[in-house]
Amino acid sequence: MxxxxxxxxxxxxxxxxxxxxxxxxxxxxxxxxxxxxxxxxxxxxxxxxxxxxxxxxxxxxxxxxYTRSEMEKAKLFNLIIKPTSTFEPDGEDCGTIYDISGKCERCGAGARQMSDLMLNTRTIPKGKDICRTISNEWVISERLHRLLIENNIAGFEAKPIKHHPEAPHSVRLKMTETGRELIKMARMEGMDPNSYKFSRCLQIGELHEKFNEMIDPNSYKFNRWLDEPDHEAMFIKALYEYAEKYEKRYGPKSVEMASPWRQLTITSKPVELTNDTKYGIIRDLKTEDVCPYGHALRINIATELYVHKDSWDEYDFARTRILFGFNVHGCNGPPPKLFISPKLHRLFAENNIKGYRVEIAHLV
Ligand SMILES: [Zn+2]
Missing domain, CATH: 3.30.70 (Alpha-Beta Plaits)
Incomplete structure (x- = not known):
């Protein structure tokens, strides 16, 4: 090696x-x-x-x-999805529903996916069979899915993915009936939404919060006013009206539909890494790199992965129990490391599966 x-x-x-x-x-x-x-x-x-x-x-x-003979002798492989197989927007931005009530406040692990994965499937890198979103939602092609089934590959589920266009991130209030009504109401209460530059393209979500802190007092007032329950309900209605216009504008392809892609989830028992696995290439593992609830580590790995052989149930797809990263992008939380069996690695190689590389993992 x-x-x-x-x-x-x-x-x-x-x-x-x-x-x-x-x-x-x-x-x-x-x-x-x-x-x-x-x-x-x-x-x-x-x-x-x-x-x-x-x-x-x-x-x-x-x-x-690795040399060919090292690869042939390997008992387990760490599956790494290549950066060129990574894409956005992620599931959350395309309407996938996550329950984040159990999310760890320290590392962000513990969100539960409550709907089919929704993605703008047109953004999935072309010519790849295995990809991931920037939030570590894993996607496989229909071709790979068929190969996995035909070869009795164990330890995974391949759930349907719905194509859904990126949700519009902004609403132009003036373009919707309810939005115009909101502007009228605000004026009657002595506010001037026109003085507020974001009234034409009001950002929602995180950005909305950020702007709340940044903008001048008059705009801030309008924002607070929009947050009041009655006005917020109208604002959401305006958002839907705008989304409808957006779909009309971008044609029928912009509506939700079934897609040939599948979401890969790993169903085998999570494996444990042994102490032979060393952390931190040029730095030491510190207390603050370890989630106190034991979910995740925030440090890179200095060595190949060493797996407790008793913790692996010998299914073809496996993942670590411990996750890597704190509060990584999106709802999905920090990802585990993935593994594939030699049988599955051979299947990938023989069928020219695209989008991944492997490192040898050791069973001890
Ligand atoms: Zn945690």
């Missing part, structure tokens, strides 16, 4: 410490790549680890390459 380590560094720092092996990317950033066949590989990573105790150095990652 050969490792390739890559890091982004502050340019001044890179120029002073590693002038020969770093390359400038811009005025402020440098890039450094080291392969494990370089005799200084470990000492450079250890030096970075030392420096990183003083200040944050930058994002880094390791890729691993």
């Amino acid at each position: 050969r490792e390739r380590f890559e890091i982004r560094l502050d340019r001044d720092f890179a120029d002073s410490k590693f002038p020969d092996i770093s390359q400038p990317l811009s005025d402020i950033t440098s890039r450094m790549v080291i392969n494990s066949d370089n005799p200084d590989y470990s000492s450079i990573i250890n030096a970075l680890r030392e420096y990183n105790r003083e200040k944050f150095l930058g994002f880094c990652w390791i890729e691993r390459y």
